Every structure is written in structure tokens, then in C-alpha cells.
Amino acid sequence: MRHFITLNDIRAAELDRILELSAIIKRESKQSERTPYLSGKMLAMIFEKQSLRTRISFETGMFQLGGNSMFLGSEIGFGKRESVKDISEVLSSMVDVIMFRAMSHSSVVELAKYSSCPVINGLTDQAHPCQALADVLTMQEVFGKLQNLKLAWIGDANNVAVSLLRISAKLGMKFSVAAPPKFQFASQTIEKIIDKKITDGFELELTEDPAQAVKDAHAVYTDVWVSMGQEAEEEERKKIFAPYQVDAVLMKKAQKDAIFLHCLPARRGLEVTDDVMDSPQSRIVHQAENRLHAQKGLLVWLLNEAQK
Ligand code: CP
Numbered sequence: 001m002r003h004f005i006t007l008n009d010i011r012a013a014e015l016d017r018i019l020e021l022s023a024i025i026k027r028e029s030k031q032s033e034r035t036p037y038l039s040g041k042m043l044a045m046i047f048e049k050q051s052l053r054t055r056i057s058f059e060t061g062m063f064q065l066g067g068n069s070m071f072l073g074s075e076i077g078f079g080k081r082e083s084v085k086d087i088s089e090v091l092s093s094m095v096d097v098i099m100f101r102a103m104s105h106s107s108v109v110e111l112a113k114y115s116s117c118p119v120i121n122g123l124t125d126q127a128h129p130c131q132a133l134a135d136v137l138t139m140q141e142v143f144g145k146l147q148n149l150k151l152a153w154i155g156d157a158n159n160v161a162v163s164l165l166r167i168s169a170k171l172g173m174k175f176s177v178a179a180p181p182k183f184q185f186a187s188q189t190i191e192k193i194i195d196k197k198i199t200d201g202f203e204l205e206l207t208e209d210p211a212q213a214v215k216d217a218h219a220v221y222t223d224v225w226v227s228m229g230q231e232a233e234e235e236e237r238k239k240i241f242a243p244y245q246v247d248a249v250l251m252k253k254a255q256k257d258a259i260f261l262h263c264l265p266a267r268r269g270l271e272v273t274d275d276v277m278d279s280p281q282s283r284i285v286h287q288a289e290n291r292l293h294a295q296k297g298l299l300v301w302l303l304n305e306a307q308k
């Protein structure tokens with residue numbers, strides 16, 4: 001059974017195919033063509049954390065592909081009311097694909113272990129692969145290519161950053177991370193994060209200096225300083241990350257035509273200023289919309305091609 005738990009579950013060529021499908025299906029959708037690629041298929045979505053984009057993009061995506069979806073929140077009592085094994089075996093006996101946004105990455109891994117249908121990671125503390133798919137689709141649309149582009153990450157080397165690191169390695173992009181030492185990728189963990197097979201063009205730069213990271217960058221990306229589940233660390237994190245705010249001065253140090261990206265939700269005035277969020281360089285809405293298109297490509301690939 002093929003799952004999509006991290007980007008290491010797929011090869012670079014498969015990633016290219018997902019992006020190709022996403023672009024085809026997006027084009028069809030923009031021309032009001034709705035091909036029922038997933039007619040009669042049911043997606044179950046389990047949420048242990050809040051969401052706007054992930055829920056609406058998967059729900060709308062399944063509807064537009066001719067399938068259906070259901071939202072499962074705290075009422076299923078994940079791991080409390082019954083075991084993960086029992087939930088997984090029962091749920092996967094009735095639906096065709098499961099999306100899980102979990103408190104802990106190990107819950108998604110355990111659910112997938114017992115599932116008889118594909119499982120998609122809809123965000124954990126360790127990864128957000130669906131977000132990275134939408135992000136590279138956006139960069140590809142803006143720049144017409146991905147290989148050799150430089151993506152600068154400013155702030156916490158968190159779940160989203162992990163998925164962007166993996167996708168940069170697979171697609172041959174340069175990834176530069178500016179973070180305070182305590183929140184930077186540790187060199188020992190990088191070998192565990194990325195596959196051995198990396199694509200030509202991939203380079204990784206780790207620095208404490210945001211200006212260094214954004215130098216020559218095609219895209220500048222940030223995320224909240226306090227991710228879901230880290231609320232107790234809010235005051236400490238706000239102090240440590242204060243020098244890592246993305247503002248207009250920092251954006252000017254990137255390439256002239258650089259874009260600004262943020263997975264959202266954003267804390268305006270903390271990790272990013274309003275003028276950057278609302279500037280012509282900002283692609284945040286384009287990027288959020290691409291969650292829909294990228295995940296439609298992913299769902300069609302995972303259900304119609306990957307299991308063969
Ligand atoms: N970017 C993202 O995953 O948004 P939500 O948390 O709103 O789903």
C-alpha cells in the first residue's frame with residue numbers, strides 16, 4: 001500500500017507526475033471542465049488540530065473530482081475511545097483514502113500501518129508534505145521552472161520547513177534557512193530528513209542571518225513562530241524570533257522579482273509585517289488556492305496510478 005506520509009514516500013519522478021496532474025486538473029478546472037477522476041470515491045479526514053485550508057481544499061477537491069469526503073473530529077476519540085489499530089482497520093474497510101492531521105507524527109505512521117487504503121499526512125509536528133506540494137506548484141507557475149531556484153526560509157525550522165527541505169532536495173532547488181541556533185536544523189538530523197538520492201541543483205545553506213539567507217532568493221518564506229501544540233513556549237519564542245521578522249527591508253535584499261510565501265495562518269506583525277503580506281510580491285492567496293489543485297493531483301495519482 002502506498003501512502004503519502006512524508007515526501008520520502010515518493011520518488012522525484014513521481015513528484016513530477018503529481019505536479020503534472022495538478023497542472024492538468026487545475027487547467028481543466030479553470031475552464032469549468034470537471035473530469036470525475038475519482039467518481040464514487042470517499043475520503044475520510046481526521047483532524048486533531050484546527051484547520052482552514054487543509055479541510056476546505058480536500059473537501060472541495062474530492063467534490064470536484066466526483067467523489068465525496070467526511071470530516072471526523074474529536075468525536076471519534078482517536079486512540080482513547082478505541083485503539084488506533086481498530087479505528088484504522090474499520091475506517092479503511094469503508095473509505096478509499098484517509099487524510100489525517102495529527103498531534104503526533106507517530107499517530108499517522110501507526111494509522112497507516114493498519115490501513116487497507118492510502119493515508120495522507122495532513123500535517124503533523126514533523127511534516128506538512130501537502131503544503132510543500134502546493135508551494136512548489138506555485139513557484140513553478142511563477143518562475144516556469146523549479147530546478148536551481150533559491151528558496152529562503154526565515155524563522156523556525158519546523159514541520160513546514162522539513163517538508164520544504166525534502167522537496168528542495170528532490171527537485172534540485174537551493175534551500176537556505178535562517179534560524180536562531182536552537183531552532184535551526186541540526187546537521188546530524190539532515191541526513192535523516194532527506195533521501196540519499198538528491199537531484200542536481202540542490203544546495204542547503206544554514207545561517208543565523210536572514211539577510212544572508214535571502215540573498216539571491218527567488219522566494220522568501222516564513223511561518224508562525226509558535227506552531228499548534230507549542231502555545232506554552234509563546235513568550236520565549238516571541239523574544240528569540242523577533243530578529244527574524246520578514247519586513248520590506250529584508251524583502252529588498254532578495255532578487256528583484258522575488259515572491260513572498262507563507263503557508264498561513266499568519267500572525268501579522270510578528271513573523272511578517274502587513275506591508276509584505278499585502279505587497280504585490282506576496283503570493284499567499286495563490287499559494288493557498290494551490291493547496292486545492294496540488295492535492296487533487298496527489299489524490300488522483302495516489303488512487304489511480306500509485307497502487308498499480
Ligand atoms: N496551511 C495550512 O495547512 O492551513 P490550515 O492549518 O488552515 O489547514
Ligand code: NVA
Nearest residue numbers: 158223227228263264
Ligand atoms: N507550523 C504551523 C503550520 C500550520 C499550517 C503549525 O504546525 O501550526
